[in-house]
Amino acid sequence: DDQFEIGKEKAKVCMTCHGENGISSIESYPNLRGQKMTYLITSLKSYQSRERSGGLAVLMHQQADALSEQDMEDISYYYSTLGSDNSN
Template sequence: MRTVLIAAFLLTALPALAAGPVKPARLGLCAACHGETGMAQIPGAPNLAGQRLDYLRGALKQYRDGRRNAPLMKAAIGPVSDQDLDALAQWYSAQAPGQATP
């Protein structure tokens, strides 16, 4: 019985896991400069598509906490939770570099 339950769970969960990260609710402000798919929309903004997850997660926390001196980023991130920062990092790290904006 236990095996059947595990199999049923995996069959229902695998499509969601294979689809990749869900578009974060807080993506809008980030996308204004970095693009929804991580390809910069304005000069001087870095492309985030395909960056390493741990790098993005750490950088976002450093901007939020003021350890990276970038007033624009600190203002844009504001008091975002670790969960929201993680969702943004997962989203951008999962995007393919060079992918066109939809």
């Protein structure tokens, strides 16, 4: 569907760390494949607002800062759908 394709395009920047398929290659980085959409949006907003800090969170601060609310929804839709029957 449209949002999946749009999200996939916007998620290209995420793939370096979180994997092409949403399974990260590094133990410190979470897998995003099939994660809950609402949780993903909340997490991105928490990085943007600095309510998540410490450790590697700083890596996500700059990423989240670059995202609009619509970007966050599209990217979260993409990852929540990835691996389900609605993705291809």
